[in-house]
Amino acid sequence: MSSMVIVGAQWGDEGKGKFVDVLTRQARWVVRYQGGNNAGHTIVIDGEKTALSLLPSGILRPGVQCLLGAGVVLNPSILIQEIEQIRSVGGDVSPGRIVIDRDAHLVLDYHIAIDKAREERRGAGKIGTTGKGIGPAYEDRSQRSGIRAADLCGIDACKDLVRRHVDEKNKILRHVLESEVQIEFESLWETLRMQAEVLAPYVGNGSSLITTAIENGENVIFEGAQGVLLDQTHGTYPYVTSSSTGAGGVLSGVGIGPRCIGEVVGVVKAYTTRVGEGPFPTELSDSVGEYLREKGHEFGTVTGRPRRCGWLDIVALRRAVRVSGIDALVLTKLDVLSGLETIRLCVGYTNVSGVVDDLPARFQDFEGLEPVYVDMPGWHDDLTSVQDYSDLPTTVQGFVEKIEELSGCKVVLASVGPGREQTIRVRNSEILERFL
Ligand code: GDP
Ligand code: IMO
Ligand code: MG
Secondary structure, eight states, rough: OEEEEEEESSOOOHHHHHHHHHTTTTSSEEEOOOTTTTTEEEEEEETTEEEESSTTTTTTSSTTTEOTTBBBBBBBHHHHHHHHHHTTOOOOBBBBTTTETTTTOOOHHHHHHHHHHHHHHHHGGOOOOOOSSSHHHHHHHHOOOBBGGGGGGGGGHHHHHHHHHHHHHHHHHIIISSSSSSOOHHHHHHHHHHHHHHHHGHHHHHHHHHHHHHTTEEEEEEEEOOGGGGGGSSSSSSOEEEEESSTHHHHIIIOOOOOGEEEEEEEEEEEEEESSSSSSSOOOOOOOHHHHHHHHHOOOTTTBBBBBBEEEHHHHHHHHHHHHEEEEEEEEOGGGGGGSSSEEEEEEETTTEEEESSOSGGGGTTTTOOOEHHHHHHOOOOOTTTOOOGGGOHHHHHHHHHHHHHHHHOOOOOOSSBBOOOOEEOOOOOOHHHHH
């Protein structure tokens, strides 16, 4: 059995898409298990950039099958657009190669309207969601009123149900959220019927397919979206997304048993970024923060929003390693740090009561929290064409090894640019042999 979970070890955008693509050379399946098109995963092959928000990042490897698992919430029109995008570059988008689990829930226009209206009402207290309707779609799943992929296979049976949902959401929009926006049932329904015709052939039984694949010894990659610190339960609540982003989400998000999970690989950026609101102890609002944003092109893939930037936070990383059972790390964007005199790593926090050794549970308790840093010497070398770990300057090697020491986790791969080939093996590991 060979399976690997790839999770973001920070607040998202760590470079998961690149590494899912890099590690799928020998994979049979790549599986998304949570989230929706709030994700934006970028893959660069021969200088050609592809951004994916729903299709798994294995889609660009011929022969790799792609599953949208039961834990995903999917917007049918975005999925159809992505299928067309891949078809237009000659990719295989046939049903069977792409499978949508029958139990995955749909994101419909009223979820998006509610997401946006709720954020507007929150004013200064907003979460800074992507506005893609993700939270409201998961709410409907929990309160048992969601429309699922299986329903696409007999959509006419859902007409009255969808009509009732539209009525109810319109009341919430008008009377609770005081929004002007109203959803028109007939046009939503006509669109949904057309989408059902396109997507119904893709609907299948993901739980059964993946269990069988693993029993047959095939390589399976579970692709996390967002990051562990955005996990609905273990993240910086309430500034989180609405799904289980860590490895724990894989079991229920695919419908497999715990023994189907192999290693867990955490993708971590050499510094930290965050989009949207919420605590960020090592955030830099000075010229270094600006330098990281410009040099690292830190602007959201999904919304284009500038990402907040700061130093790598080892306390937060240790939390992600523990919460998600991360076995090994992949370290991205080392090239972006070139040109800085000093690079800082946050190794703890203090506040008026003394030392704080984990992210506080209450967002109010981030107030007055001071990061404790160790300073590492920077480097000025251009790293973007380095291929071997031994060719990296000793300052860079020292930085990588310090992260290993402080996080308690080995760095197996490092990345010095967005391209597939800009990948360096740091340590030999059994996990990599089976996938690289
Ligand atoms: P994801 O959501 O975790 O898949 O990450 P995103 O795709 O949203 O953001 C990561 C961005 O960094 C993308 O534009 C990648 O192409 C890019 N990227 C990934 N690794 C590296 C790297 O090592 N160096 C640089 N400069 N860019 C990278
Ligand atoms: P990938 O997979 C970074 C953030 C939003 C917001 C919070 C809740 O590309 O790493 P939501 O729309 O999910 O209700 O928003 O989560 N967020 C992300 N931040 N990368 C992502 O995905 C994100 N998906 C959601 O900015 O703060
Ligand atoms: Mg992203």
